Amino acid sequence: MTTALPPRATGDAPVGARLLYRSDHALVYERRFYSDDPLATQEFDGETGWAEFVLSLRPPDPEHLTCPRTLRSDVRYLHHHLIVRLAPEYLRRLLAPDAERVLPDLQPFVRGEAALPQTLYLLVNNPLLHGVVESLLTPPPVGSLRLFYEGKLRELVAFLCFSEPEVVAAHDDARLRTALEYLQSHLSDPDALQKVSERLCVSPRQCQRLFRVAMGCSPSEYLTELRLRRAATLLVSTNLSVSEIALEVGYLSLSHFSRVFRERFGKTPRAFRQNPTLSVDELQMK
Numbered sequence: 274m275t276t277a278l279p280p281r282a283t284g285d286a287p288v289g290a291r292l293l294y295r296s297d298h299a300l301v302y303e304r305r306f307y308s309d310d311p312l313a314t315q316e317f318d319g320e321t322g323w324a325e326f327v328l329s330l331r332p333p334d335p336e337h338l339t340c341p342r343t344l345r346s347d348v349r350y351l352h353h354h355l356i357v358r359l360a361p362e363y364l365r366r367l368l369a370p371d372a373e374r375v376l377p378d379l380q381p382f383v384r385g386e387a388a389l390p391q392t393l394y395l396l397v398n399n400p401l402l403h404g405v406v407e408s409l410l411t412p413p414p415v416g417s418l419r420l421f422y423e424g425k426l427r428e429l430v431a432f433l434c435f436s437e438p439e440v441v442a443a444h445d446d447a448r449l450r451t452a453l454e455y456l457q458s459h460l461s462d463p464d465a466l467q468k469v470s471e472r473l474c475v476s477p478r479q480c481q482r483l484f485r486v487a488m489g490c491s492p493s494e495y496l497t498e499l500r501l502r503r504a505a506t507l508l509v510s511t512n513l514s515v516s517e518i519a520l521e522v523g524y525l526s527l528s529h530f531s532r533v534f535r536e537r538f539g540k541t542p543r544a545f546r547q548n549p550t551l552s553v554d555e556l557q558m559k
Contacts (some may be wrong), residue, residue, distance in 0.1 A: 293409060294422040298363035301422065303410055304354045323358040324389045326433060328406060330355055355406055357429060361389060367430050374435050401489045402432045411550055414539045448473050449487050456496050460503055460522045466496055501537045502556045508546040510553055515542045
């Protein structure tokens with residue numbers, strides 16, 4: 274039996290936790306608490322013996338590099354985690370077909386020779402992983418939350434349990450930085466996508482390959498995400514009209530902008546301005 278709860282459901286989660294998804298092989302919840310909270314050690318009442326991934330969503334404090342495993346009693350700071358628990362056999366089934374590419378420390382577990390460490394603490398410092406985590410925290414309006422979360426959990430495992438391939442050559446890395454900087458500084462240019470290939474002195478096909486390999490998306494998808502995040506930031510931080518914001522981020526058609534914005538954030542630009550679902554900090558591309 275699989276149960277997908279609405280994004281804001283709390284279920285029987287502990288204080289400071291928000292239950293996102295629960296099934297017979299997975300449990301996902303968000304948790305916030307301060308280091309001096311007397312309930313900080315309270316755990317979700319779930320299955321024991323499951324593999325637990327604790328993803329720290331707060332940038333590490335320079336004075337607390339081992340956060341969240343080490344606490345200093347003289348400093349009060351906020352913990353913000355996405356916690357994913359997976360049944361060991363379910364995780365093993367996901368990893369087994371690609372066992373040779375699994376992280377070395379996990380290969381004995383995949384082969385059935387050792388148990389998986391019960392809790393793995395991780396920082397979300399990969400921009401693509403950040404996108405997956407953000408989707409888990411704020412899922413779009415879809416017909417089946419169960420299918421959505423199951424797909425995202427598989428993406429999460431693909432990021433967390435495998436060695437990151439070194440596939441971008443040095444000259445491609447430099448080109449990518451140039452492309453990203455150009456797109457970020459030319460959001461208002463409707464032709465920015467066409468011009469970025471010229472800027473790099475490569476064909477559109479080569480530009481597509483560069484983004485697909487390094488970013489996991491096309492230049493068009495990346496630029497759209499940049500524009501929509503910038504638009505959302507302007508909606509909550511300025512008094513510009515929706516039409517002005519659409520032009521500011523490169524959309525000449527207000528109706529097209531509104532449609533794309535709603536597909537991304539689940540509400541119209543005006544509704545987002547009245548009740549934003551993400552803060553300005555959360556809208557920044559990492």
